[in-house]
Amino acid sequence: MTDLIRKRVVVTGVGAITPIGNTPAEYWEGLVSGRNGISEITLFDASRHACRIAGEVKNYDPHDYMDRKEAKRMDRFSQFAVSAAKQALADAQLTINDLNAEQVGVIIGSGVGGLKVMEEQQTVYLNRGPDRCSPFMIPMMIANMAAGLTAIHTGAKGPNSCSVTACAAGSNSIGDAFRLIQGGYAQAMICGGAEAAITPLSLAGFAACKALSFRNDDPAHASRPFDKNRDGFVMGEGAGILILEEMQHAISRGARIYAEIVGYGMTCDAYHITSPVPGGEGAARAIQLALKDAGITPEMVSYINAHGTSTPANDSTETAAMKRALGDHAYKVAISSTKSMTGHLLGGSGGIEAVATVLAIANDRLPPTINLENPDPECDLDYVANVSRVARVEVALSNSFGFGGHNVTLAFKKHV
Structure with missing residues (x-):
């Protein structure tokens, strides 16, 4: 792709489900005020674990974005992705319809996908046998389902993919979406990353490889990048989504542009x-x-x-x-x-x-x-x-x- 044919790409919408706020406005206010999102784990009993702190998403209700039946058939990471994507589309005031659906795509990355469902279904398998495993187990746990379900919920029929590059997955997804619009393969992309890996097995695994902070007695000060006394990262969860658009497409519809x-x-x-x-x-x-x-x-x-x-x-x-x-x-x-x-x-x-x-x-x-x-x-x-x-x-x-x-x-x- 030469510079002569590259299209310019802008950001017209944002969505965020995070440990310090469940909308972009709440998230931004939390960031500029220096809000701490780290606390003792409440999603499960972590008393046996060496690390017992994390950045959990709090006061989140998936039913604000989907009905109960749909939510029940999604892992938490997919719920976050769909919710943040709907926020971002609303923020961009971008409506997907029969006229543009094939020109709007989705790329949402995840490091591990539906680990919570995998752990729960392993317990079902061991305690109750293989016949009792959920028929929704596989589509709930696979990492690409955040992108797939976002497309289903928004009607986006364009390019659809998922980067699984560990902690670079969300950024790879945004970069790949950028390339698709640059090359003329889509007019708009819903892109970003989602994760919900605060689970017993995940916590144990990261602790075993000595990656986590063990500052359990002081969670508010556990995540301390660039500080001499840092001792590891603190797990978090949530989703961040951008709406990328070809610049002339965004301008023609009068979209607000955050950045290029x-x-x-x-x-x-x-x-x-x-x-x-x-x-x-x-x-x-x-x-x-x-x-x-x-x-x-x-x-x-x-x-x-x-x-x-x-x-x-x-x-x-x-x-x-x-x-x-x-x-x-x-x-x-x-x-x-x-x-x-x-x-x-x-x-x-x-x-x-x-x-x-x-x-x-x-x-x-x-x-x-x-x-x-x-x-x-x-x-x-x-x-x-x-x-x-x-x-x-x-x-x-x-x-x-x-x-x-x-x-x-x-x-x-x-x-x-």
Whole structure:
């Protein structure tokens, strides 16, 4: 695809179900106020677990978006995806009908899909036998069903897919949707990520590989990206959805435009199943590729929504990657990790963080990194510590990195 035939792509709608708010407005207010979304786990009895804290979605009722029969046949991650997608379509004032259905597609990523249903049905199988397993088990647990069900609920008949690239899944989905519109394969895409992996088995697995924070006595301060005393990430859940549209299509219908998406870079470390390559070479290349794709220089970047997981390995490596990619300008860029408030949504993180990034551009305000009390000497950049900041945001990046060495950077800019 040459630059001559690339179509410009804009963001016209956002949807968010998160641990700090169940609408985009609530989520944004939570971000700029530095709201903590981490608390003791209530979704199940976690008393036997080494980690007993998470960023749960609270006060969420799926029946606000679907009837009881439909909700019962969905895993929680799909409920989140459909709900956030309906919010985003309403926000964009985009109606899908017989005239445009084939030109509107869906790509929604998930790291693990319907783990809750899988665990529950395994218990049924062991205790009651194979004949008692639900006929809805498979379509409830497979990761692509968030995208499939969103299409069913919205009528979107265009390209439909699902990225399953661990914690990069949401960002990969947005980037792939961007490419489809650029190439003329769709006029609009519903895209992002969804996850609901706060389950007994998932929690045990992440704890076993020493990825989680064990700060059970102080959940409000457990997620502390770039802080010297960080000890692991905190699991979160939810969904973040963007409506991407071909720019002229959006303008012709009088749509409000939050930002323009201009770049997509993805690489692989090809190094280790869970650890980033030392020095951040793979992540740096993803940032550089996004900048090259966008036709922008490092000096034009105003803000970065960092992957910022609060793990010892990620935060120092990501800092090194940003320095490697941006050079001296890295010290002049405002950076924040909104995972400090929401926890880590795994495959859903790229979705809610892209929402945060475009809202930062639209509102010229930077979300903070809360709990940054004792900066790590290896993390010596401007992380917008603890308090949000008013600042002009012209160009912003959103980083997502996943187990397996997946690296994704999305580039957005203010629409003019």
